Amino acid sequence: MELTVGPNFFFWPAETVRGFYRELSDAPVSRVVLGELVCSKRLPFWQGEIPGAIEALVEAGKEVAITSLALITLKRERKLTAELQDLGLPVEVNDLTALAHVPEGQPFWVGPLVNIYNEGTLRWLIRRGARRVCLPPELTLASIAVLARLGREEGVPVEVWGHGRLPLAISGRCYHARLHDRAKDSCQFVCDQDPDGRDVETLDGQSFLAVNGVQTLSQSTASMAHQVAALEEAGVAALRLSPQSQGFRAICAGYADRLAGRIDGAGLEAMLRPMVPGGRLSDGFLAGPSGAHWSAATEPA
Amino acid sequence: MMELVCPAGTPAALRAAVETGAHAVYCGFADETNARNFPGLNFSPEELAEAVAFAHARGAKVLVAINTFPRAGAEPLWHRALANAEAAGADAVILADIGLLAHAADRHPGLRRHLSVQAAAANPDAINLYASAFGVRRVVLPRVLTVDEIAAINREIDVETEVFVFGGLCVMAEGRCSLSSYATGQSPNMNGVCSPASHVVYAEEGSDLAARLGGFTIHRTPKSAPAPYPTLCKGCFTSGEQTGHIFEDPVSLDATHLIPKLAKAGVSALKIEGRQRSRAYVAQVVRAFRAAVEAQAAGLPLPESVLARLTEGQAATAGAYAKTWR
Numbered sequence: 001m002e003l004t005v006g007p008n009f010f011f012w013p014a015e016t017v018r019g020f021y022r023e024l025s026d027a028p029v030s031r032v033v034l035g036e037l038v039c040s041k042r043l044p045f046w047q048g049e050i051p052g053a054i055e056a057l058v059e060a061g062k063e064v065a066i067t068s069l070a071l072i073t074l075k076r077e078r079k080l081t082a083e084l085q086d087l088g089l090p091v092e093v094n095d096l097t098a099l100a101h102v103p104e105g106q107p108f109w110v111g112p113l114v115n116i117y118n119e120g121t122l123r124w125l126i127r128r129g130a131r132r133v134c135l136p137p138e139l140t141l142a143s144i145a146v147l148a149r150l151g152r153e154e155g156v157p158v159e160v161w162g163h164g165r166l167p168l169a170i171s172g173r174c175y176h177a178r179l180h181d182r183a184k185d186s187c188q189f190v191c192d193q194d195p196d197g198r199d200v201e202t203l204d205g206q207s208f209l210a211v212n213g214v215q216t217l218s219q220s221t222a223s224m225a226h227q228v229a230a231l232e233e234a235g236v237a238a239l240r241l242s243p244q245s246q247g248f249r250a251i252c253a254g255y256a257d258r259l260a261g262r263i264d265g266a267g268l269e270a271m272l273r274p275m276v277p278g279g280r281l282s283d284g285f286l287a288g289p290s291g292a293h294w295s296a297a298t299e300p301a
Numbered sequence: 302m303m304e305l306v307c308p309a310g311t312p313a314a315l316r317a318a319v320e321t322g323a324h325a326v327y328c329g330f331a332d333e334t335n336a337r338n339f340p341g342l343n344f345s346p347e348e349l350a351e352a353v354a355f356a357h358a359r360g361a362k363v364l365v366a367i368n369t370f371p372r373a374g375a376e377p378l379w380h381r382a383l384a385n386a387e388a389a390g391a392d393a394v395i396l397a398d399i400g401l402l403a404h405a406a407d408r409h410p411g412l413r414r415h416l417s418v419q420a421a422a423a424n425p426d427a428i429n430l431y432a433s434a435f436g437v438r439r440v441v442l443p444r445v446l447t448v449d450e451i452a453a454i455n456r457e458i459d460v461e462t463e464v465f466v467f468g469g470l471c472v473m474a475e476g477r478c479s480l481s482s483y484a485t486g487q488s489p490n491m492n493g494v495c496s497p498a499s500h501v502v503y504a505e506e507g508s509d510l511a512a513r514l515g516g517f518t519i520h521r522t523p524k525s526a527p528a529p530y531p532t533l534c535k536g537c538f539t540s541g542e543q544t545g546h547i548f549e550d551p552v553s554l555d556a557t558h559l560i561p562k563l564a565k566a567g568v569s570a571l572k573i574e575g576r577q578r579s580r581a582y583v584a585q586v587v588r589a590f591r592a593a594v595e596a597q598a599a600g601l602p603l604p605e606s607v608l609a610r611l612t613e614g615q616a617a618t619a620g621a622y623a624k625t626w627r
Contacts, residue, residue, distance in 0.1 A: 070477075071421075071423065071445070071474055071477075072423065072424055072426075072427070073423045073424055073445060073446065073450060075453075077424075078424055078425075078426055081426075095427070096399075096420075096422070096427050096430060096431075097423075097424055097426045097427040097430075099430060100426035100427060100429065100430040101426065113477065115370055115397075115398065115399075115476060115477070115490065117370035117371060117372065117373060117398065117490065117491065118370065118371040118372060118373045118374075118375075118376055118398070118400050119373060119374075119376065119400065120371065120376055120398070120399070120400020120401060120403060120404055121370075121398055121399040121400035121401075122400070123400065124399050124400055124403045125399070136479075137479070138479040138482055138488060138490065138491065139373075142373070142374065143372060143373035143374070144373075146373035146374045147373050166479075166483065168478065168479050168480050168483050169473040169474070169477065169478040169479070169480050169534075170473065170474050170477050170478075171445065171472055171473045171474060171548075172444075172445030172446070172474070172621045172626075172627055173445075173472060173548075173549075173621070173626060173627045174627060175547060175548060177627075178547070179540055179541075179543055179547065183624075183625055183627060184627035185624070185627070198540055198541065199540060199541075200538045200539070200540045200547055201538060201539045201540070202517050202518040202519070202536075202538055202539070203511075203518050203520065203521050203537060203538065203539060203544070204511070204518040205539075206516075206517055206518065208517055208538065209480075209538070211540070211547065216473070216480065216548070218483055284483075284486070285479075285482070285483075288486060289486045290482065290483065290484055290485050290486035290515050291479065291482055291483035291484070291486070292483055292484060292515070292517075
């Protein structure tokens with residue numbers, strides 16, 4: 001299996017973005033998807049970093065794609081989506097709207113926020129030009145195996161969620177603004193205060209979710225540390241690693257070591273636990289019984 | 302007149318909806334092919350055929366929701382649902398999944414296709430893509446749009462639009478939410494359920510009643526107060542210094558007063574949520590909304606008194622239709 005780095009979900013300062021992609025250019029990953037996924041209002045603050053990041057990554061031998069937004073409603077966002085084609089990179093479709101702007105026959109990638117649950121959908125997207133897909137994180141191992149097999153028959157690599165807080169939902173409403181008693185249109189970009197999202201606990205203090213603007217994430221960091229053998233057997237082509245603010249290059253190296261057999265699942269888990277925000281891991285979408293579950297937990301999560 | 306599309310979780314509710322003035326009724330089969338896959342609800346193929354005959358005899362249409370995302374390796378179950386809907390004489394099917402839409406367009410070209418809200422097609426580009434690729438004739442708009450945005454969409458598309466006006470309210474883009482399966486393993490997309498009752502536990506703790514979903518506390522209420530159902534996104538949580546309904550208050554959607562504006566925005570059909578509701582509830586809501594759309598069509602003021610009664614005692618919101626909701 002290979003490693004793909006997904007788009008950064010969070011609102012980081014431009015210089016942080018610059019440093020992040022500079023460091024990533026010598027990380028042991030095969031490809032990088034970048035661009036703004038969550039909120040079009042953030043883009044003007046950091047879009048100047050995109051050309052330089054692409055150049056550095058391509059020069060370092062990485063494959064690079066540009067993501068669409070996850071939810072496209074405004075006219076400005078539709079225009080932005082149409083213009084993604086001009087970068088000359090594959091577009092990773094994360095809202096079907098983006099596909100409307102990909103000319104017939106032109107290759108594209110499909111990201112984890114497009115609902116690919118079955119063979120019919122995967123087949124239709126491949127006929128339309130999909131050349132690489134990352135499946136939704138919600139899928140079970142049984143579904144992944146069916147879709148990875150079809151992907152192999154069709155010559156289209158199938159990726160799964162490998163590491164990162166899970167993108168559980170997207171909304172028209174901005175929860176960061178709501179927490180600050182503001183409307184989305186006057187948010188004053190408060191999501192920049194939480195570089196890995198803002199934690200949400202239950203009334204009993206259970207670690208539960210994290211909000212990131214219009215996006216809702218899991219508070220646990222999903223990790224396929226213990227699922228590598230099962231995913232390899234299922235024919236999965238790559239693990240998707242989703243950026244976090246601290247130690248991401250080392251995390252990429254940890255997964256590379258895991259895939260190469262230099263460390264085992266427990267070794268990677270031990271390395272990850274102090275590095276992920278809040279220290280919680282999950283792999284329950286794959287292994288059951290629910291997304292929040294961690295298969296290697298010694299006591300109930 | 303705008304078409305009034307009403308919910309039916311049972312044959313009895315369907316008859317009640319038709320008799321009280323529904324122009325169309327939507328329903329689903331009793332399995333995971335539809336997004337209200339609750340115990341004791343929905344239709345067998347035989348019940349559907351009888352329901353269609355009943356509705357057609359009274360000039361009403363029946364729309365069949367097959368709007369979950371077929372499970373890999375199990376697509377024949379969803380394909381059979383399409384064939385059964387067509388055989389029963391359904392006026393349209395309501396679909397969300399690309400693969401299922403492609404199958405329906407290919408194998409059941411004469412069966413009218415509506416795009417489910419679960420597909421979350423939120424702009425003209427996406428809607429036109431579904432229309433051109435799969436021959437979709439109507440789109441149920443996701444509840445993330447303002448009335449002005451709906452009007453703008455209608456200017457750029459050739460298919461009909463249908464919007465929710467009353468009932469339960471998703472705060473997330475529909476069909477793009479796995480909060481429920483994160484907590485319980487069961488989701489709207491995969492299983493046709495959200496925050497399922499099978500995973501709810503109530504516990505009396507001191508003076509509180511705690512409601513948990515998959516072990517996560519969704520809210521606590523004093524034992525003496527009515528406890529709302531623990532729907533995940535309507536729960537009470539803590540973030541930093543703040544405690545409250547971080548995603549949405551426990552409210553339901555009521556866009557009754559927006560009916561004239563929605564008509565002006567070019568909306569073809571108004572949809573009422575609630576296939577899990579009783580026959581009596583359906584009858585009451587349908588009667589009120591039929592009076593409202595008739596008044597609207599006749600250029601008369603909405604009969605406020607009738608509509609006010611429906612949400613009495615419950616908090617209601619106009620949701621995303623008002624821009625300030627965001």
